[in-house]
Amino acid sequence: MLVQRFASIVGSAGIVADADVARGYRADWRGLFEGEALCVLRPGTVEQVSQILKLCHAERIGVVPQGGNTNLTVGAVPDRTGQQIVLSTSRLRRIRDVDAVDMTIVAEAGVTIAELQAAAIDVDTLFPLSFAAEGSATLGGAISTNAGGTAAVRYGSTRDLLLGLEVVLPDGRVWNGLRRLHKDNAGYALRHLFAGAEGTLGVITAAAMKLAPLPRAREVAFCALPSEDAVGDFWMLLRAAGEGAVRAAEYISGTSLDLVVYELGLRAPVHASPHYVLVELTSARAEAGLRDRLEGFLAEALEQGLATDAVIAQNEQQAASFWRLREDQTEAQKRAGLNFKHDVAVPVSKVGELLVKCRAALEARFPDVLVAPFGHLGDGNIHMNIIRPPMPGRDTLPDLEAHIGAIVYEIAAALGGTFSAEHGIGTIKVKQLETTRSAVELDMMRVIKDAFDGQCIMNPGKVLSIVEVLPI
Ligand code: MLT
Ligand code: ZN
Numbered sequence: 069m070l071v072q073r074f075a076s077i078v079g080s081a082g083i084v085a086d087a088d089v090a091r092g093y094r095a096d097w098r099g100l101f102e103g104e105a106l107c108v109l110r111p112g113t114v115e116q117v118s119q120i121l122k123l124c125h126a127e128r129i130g131v132v133p134q135g136g137n138t139n140l141t142v143g144a145v146p147d148r149t150g151q152q153i154v155l156s157t158s159r160l161r162r163i164r165d166v167d168a169v170d171m172t173i174v175a176e177a178g179v180t181i182a183e184l185q186a187a188a189i190d191v192d193t194l195f196p197l198s199f200a201a202e203g204s205a206t207l208g209g210a211i212s213t214n215a216g217g218t219a220a221v222r223y224g225s226t227r228d229l230l231l232g233l234e235v236v237l238p239d240g241r242v243w244n245g246l247r248r249l250h251k252d253n254a255g256y257a258l259r260h261l262f263a264g265a266e267g268t269l270g271v272i273t274a275a276a277m278k279l280a281p282l283p284r285a286r287e288v289a290f291c292a293l294p295s296e297d298a299v300g301d302f303w304m305l306l307r308a309a310g311e312g313a314v315r316a317a318e319y320i321s322g323t324s325l326d327l328v329v330y331e332l333g334l335r336a337p338v339h340a341s342p343h344y345v346l347v348e349l350t351s352a353r354a355e356a357g358l359r360d361r362l363e364g365f366l367a368e369a370l371e372q373g374l375a376t377d378a379v380i381a382q383n384e385q386q387a388a389s390f391w392r393l394r395e396d397q398t399e400a401q402k403r404a405g406l407n408f409k410h411d412v413a414v415p416v417s418k419v420g421e422l423l424v425k426c427r428a429a430l431e432a433r434f435p436d437v438l439v440a441p442f443g444h445l446g447d448g449n450i451h452m453n454i455i456r457p458p459m460p461g462r463d464t465l466p467d468l469e470a471h472i473g474a475i476v477y478e479i480a481a482a483l484g485g486t487f488s489a490e491h492g493i494g495t496i497k498v499k500q501l502e503t504t505r506s507a508v509e510l511d512m513m514r515v516i517k518d519a520f521d522g523q524c525i526m527n528p529g530k531v532l533s534i535v536e537v538l539p540i
Contacts (some may be wrong), residue, residue, distance in 0.1 A: 070108045070127065074153065077119040077519060082159065082255040084108035093154045094145055098402065100129035101142045101495075104150035107134075112159040114234065114242060114273045120155060122240030123272065130528045131155050131238075133267035135209025136180060138201035140398075140409060141494025143266045143530050144209065147457060152528070157208045160273055163187050165248075171279040172231060172248040177208025177272050184277070193279040200395040208272045212468070213262035216490030218316045218394070222350075223280060223444030225490060232276035234309060235262055238269075238521045248276045256519040261516060266492050269520040269529040283315070283350035287358040292341035294419040302345060302374040303416060303445055309365035313358060316348040318394045319445040323438055324401075327455070328393055331400040337390060338377040343423075345445060346394050378415045397442050397451075404438070406456040408469050410476040414485035416448040426452050430472065437472070449489040452476050473500070493531045511514040 075083050084090045084107070095102040104392070106129065110432040111117045118377040130152035134144040146152040160176035163183070167173070168191040175184060181195075181202035188195035197210060199217030208213075211233070216225040223229065232247040245259060262269055293302055299319065306317055320328075329336055338344070349358045362380060369375040381387035397477050401407045414422050427439050454472050477487045477500065487500050502510060510532075517524075517532055528534050 070123075070129070073123060074107055074109055074120065077123070078116050079109050080107050080396055082110045082112055082116065084110065084156075087495045093137065096142045096144075096145045097138050098140060098407070101145060102186070103148050103152075105146045105147035105154050106151055108154040108156060110156045112157045114160070114213040114236065116238045117236045117271055117273055118242050119156070119448045120153070121236050121238060122466040124153065124525050125239045125289045125523065127524060128222060128523055129153060130525050131267075131271070132235060133157065133208070133212070133271045135177065135206030135212070136201065136204035138205045139209065139494060140214065140491045141496050143213065143492055143494030143527070147529060155271060157206060157271075160208075164274065166191050166193075166279075167248070167474050168193050168279070170248060171250075171374060172276055172403055173277045173279055174232075174246060174248065174274065175207055177206060177428055178499065179207050179208060181205050181207065188279050192282050194282045195277065196280045197226060197229060200398055207275055207277070211263050211272055212266050213274055213492040214490070216444060216447065216449060218318055220444060220449075220490070222315045227260055230259055230275060231278060233259045233262055233272060234274040235270040235272050238523065242273075243270075246274060246276050248260040250278070250364055251371065261520075264492065266494065266526040266530050268517060268531050269526060271526075276530075280356065281352035283352055284350045285358050286315075286347045286387070287362045288390055289347045289362055290337045290379050290381075290390045290393070291345045291347060291366070291369070291375045292338040293343040293345060293374065294341065294376050296343065298374045299345070299420045299423065299445065300417055301344060301372070302369055303370055303419075305372070305374060306347060306365055307446070309361060311361065313349040313351050313356065314347070314359065314446065315350040316346065317446040318346040318443070319450065320344040320346065320394060320442045321423070321440060324397055324442040324453075325393060326442045327404050327438070327440055328396050328400040331403045331490055332392075332396050334389070334396070336393070337386075341376060346390055377465060388451070394442070401440060401453055401455055404455050408454040408456070408472050409491070410452040410454070410473065410480075410487070411449070411489050412452050412480040412485055413447065413449040413489035413492040414480055414483040416446065418483040418485070419445060419448055419450060422452070422480060422483055422485070425483075426476055429475050429479065432453060432471065433475065434468070441488070444490075447489070448485070452480075477504070495530055498529070498531065498533050501531070
């Protein structure tokens with residue numbers, strides 16, 4: 069029996085026997101999809117991962133790598149055949165090295181983002197990646213999806229922090245590319261093939277990542293903006309006034325703010341407005357004069373009519389309460405009803421236009437949906453999320469979703485944007501990728517997939533659709 073062969077590799081601690089617990093690995097976080105699995109494995113060592121993949125390779129069994137299972141595109145759960153295994157990295161939990169001189173951290177795939185942040189603080193440094201799911205999301209998952217988050221405007225997305233990788237290839241061979249160098253130009257940048265590959269080329273078991281100087285000063289403000297037109301100019305003024313200290317510029321639409329206030333019982337710190345931006349400045353120098361800079365910027369923004377109200381957090385507690393209004397968006401929208409996510413990005417100069425055009429087109433066509441965008445203004449990455457309030461007796465209406473998606477993606481594309489900025493492709497955007505990227509681009513992707521995983525056992529059906537490999 070195959071399951072017994074897997075069990076003999078990982079031992080009883082490495083196989084999830086309880087059906088209820090296993091369900092948590094088969095269903096995605098948003099509750100969009102529940103698959104079946106041959107078994108759920110939790111290997112405790114890289115050697116065990118290698119043995120598992122050798123067996124899967126020999127028997128042509130699909131492998132679905134999974135980190136914290138916080139993925140938003142149904143990219144980390146098995147299909148409904150019951151023929152795939154889930155390979156959870158949740159027991160690969162060692163932080164192997166933290167170096168405050170070289171500014172690097174080497175950790176295994178199952179370490180959470182919050183744990184990496186804490187380990188970095190212990191040696192007076194910063195692990196810069198940060199997003200709402202950081203308490204559960206893992207390093208392996210963040211690299212695999214090239215997660216962005218709220219500090220990407222300052223430090224880049226996950227791949228910008230990536231120095232080296234340890235990967236188990238689909239045939240079970242282990243590639244130790246865990247170099248901790250800030251410069252390493254020897255041949256193809258293989259690590260970057262695995263970043264954003266969503267587990268379709270191999271299983272990431274550990275990574276070497278960059279650290280940054282620990283901020284010693286921080287200022288947070290919550291601002292109300294009068295119109296879409298003001299959004300782009302507000303950002304440009306902030307970028308100039310921030311002089312490199314901007315750590316976050318997070319956009320929240322009026323609808324999104326109302327939702328989080330209503331669903332989670334929070335309080336808005338400024339008067340009601342159609343648009344808001346949460347601003348954070350940080351500096352490694354305690355005496356960086358951030359408060360003066362922020363006050364100067366806000367005075368100028370109010371003067372120019374780019375903001376109509378703004379409050380600066382007076383202490384950590386107030387700053388945290390501002391951040392909750394932004395970080396709890398995903399949770400609030402999940403509670404509010406059927407939620408269609410569109411993780412689009414456009415050039416930052418086009419964000420205002422994106423907001424205007426999407427709202428106009430969607431409200432005209434679908435009067436009973438809520439257009440509730442929010443996102444990472446400084447990166448031009450807006451989550452153009454649409455909520456359909458629960459309507460008893462009606463189903464999930466996949467055609468409504470497709471229709472809404474087509475409108476949003478067409479507008480983003482016409483503005484020079486993308487349909488996938490930081491959440492990845494998973495299963496829900498495979499068609500979008502295959503119908504919008506050029507034949508040349510798709511060919512290159514398929515050649516890469518085939519070179520690494522000719523049998524298509526790695527996360528089958530994610531990123532690219534399955535092309536049947538015929539027996540010779
Ligand atoms: C976030 O920025 O909070 C998430 O990436 C967005 C989402 O849930 O759509
Ligand atoms: Zn986001």
